Amino acid sequence: MKRVGIIHYDEIALKGANRDSFEQTLVNNVARKIAAAQIPLTIENRWGRMVVTAGVDGVWKDEYDKPLNAMLAHTPGVSVFGIGYMVEATQESIFEGLTAITKCVDVDSFETFRVSTTRVDKSFPDTSQDFDRIAGSYVHGLFNAGKKVKLTGADVVIRIEILKDRAYVYIKEIGLSGLAVGSSGKAVALLSGGFDSPVATHMCATRGIEPLLMHFHAYPQTSRAALEKVEDLAKVLSDVCGPLTLTLVPLLAAQKEIALVAPEKLRVILYRRLMLKSSEKWGRDNGAKAIITGESVGQVASQTLENMGVVEDATTLPILRPLAGMHKKDIIKQSRVIGTHDISILPHDDTCTVFMPKHPETKARLGTVLKTEELYDSQKLVDDMLERIEIQEI
Numbered sequence: 001m002k003r004v005g006i007i008h009y010d011e012i013a014l015k016g017a018n019r020d021s022f023e024q025t026l027v028n029n030v031a032r033k034i035a036a037a038q039i040p041l042t043i044e045n046r047w048g049r050m051v052v053t054a055g056v057d058g059v060w061k062d063e064y065d066k067p068l069n070a071m072l073a074h075t076p077g078v079s080v081f082g083i084g085y086m087v088e089a090t091q092e093s094i095f096e097g098l099t100a101i102t103k104c105v106d107v108d109s110f111e112t113f114r115v116s117t118t119r120v121d122k123s124f125p126d127t128s129q130d131f132d133r134i135a136g137s138y139v140h141g142l143f144n145a146g147k148k149v150k151l152t153g154a155d156v157v158i159r160i161e162i163l164k165d166r167a168y169v170y171i172k173e174i175g176l177s178g179l180a181v182g183s184s185g186k187a188v189a190l191l192s193g194g195f196d197s198p199v200a201t202h203m204c205a206t207r208g209i210e211p212l213l214m215h216f217h218a219y220p221q222t223s224r225a226a227l228e229k230v231e232d233l234a235k236v237l238s239d240v241c242g243p244l245t246l247t248l249v250p251l252l253a254a255q256k257e258i259a260l261v262a263p264e265k266l267r268v269i270l271y272r273r274l275m276l277k278s279s280e281k282w283g284r285d286n287g288a289k290a291i292i293t294g295e296s297v298g299q300v301a302s303q304t305l306e307n308m309g310v311v312e313d314a315t316t317l318p319i320l321r322p323l324a325g326m327h328k329k330d331i332i333k334q335s336r337v338i339g340t341h342d343i344s345i346l347p348h349d350d351t352c353t354v355f356m357p358k359h360p361e362t363k364a365r366l367g368t369v370l371k372t373e374e375l376y377d378s379q380k381l382v383d384d385m386l387e388r389i390e391i392q393e394i
Contacts, residue, residue: 002086003060005052010079026077026180033071076206077180084170097169102142110155117160179208181241186210187290188283193229193348196294198340203322218252222349238394248390254381261375264357273314278382280315290318301360310364
């Protein structure tokens, strides 16, 4: 009997000729997280599942379980996972695995359970349904009949996978599903200190996009605490995506120059166009294929359809807006799920509110905006900002 971690994926399995590439990206992502946590475990891809085993010394310590569970629960591409045992494909050995796995469960944390068997090897004498009943009865006895069997919505699901030469027994946990980060390419993710952009970035990460985090700041007009808040949000996102870079771009000098010559009501639109131009230039140099924003239609003045269209004109990269049709309350709810809520809710200075107009334009015209941009050298402003960026490894 050997301790193992089992990983299953769902959407990746639907891929055709490129499936191997998607699988390998997921293997690499999990391996990097394991290495970053300095846990001596290895991962390999076996048909239909991935298996985590002890490293060179072959010793799996109980202290590995908690960090491994946490990282697998927050890894896009993982649909179902669990830590358990690899045993021989016999009823006697599987029962040994069941005995061991029930000792890993806090009996005070649940009331109902079920056993779910997948018989990959059809030469095994019992069908999956029959073995569910056999193993379920055995486990019921291990719990001294103190727990109830519940076939739908059980608190604890014990998975048994029976292969030709082995079987896996583990407690089923639910992952994020989706695609492995990096399998869909890179995109610049515009990250602020609010609720929206971290949720948007997380959503795109579960679609396989590797986010290149970029934050535009107005320090020292805004506080150092505002920058630290963004850094904390980036750390939460790195728990999902793995190691990330956070590029801090100084916007204040450009804001001051624009405020001197441009109509007050167009300031925010002009700031945002400049941010997209900077994002595109830096992003293309770093392999980005798109730009991610946290915009939601109608949420603020700059996010009317007219203004979004005018701002988007500043770049030729696709703009990904995963929150476009979401209500604010649903965005905040999702921020609780992904772990950014308690950081986002903290007060902070918003870069775009520096020199904020009293009555911002809500239905900008592209011709008017382009004419206004002739009053200053936007390309020089972009170049100046990018020369003074600060890049952090998260």
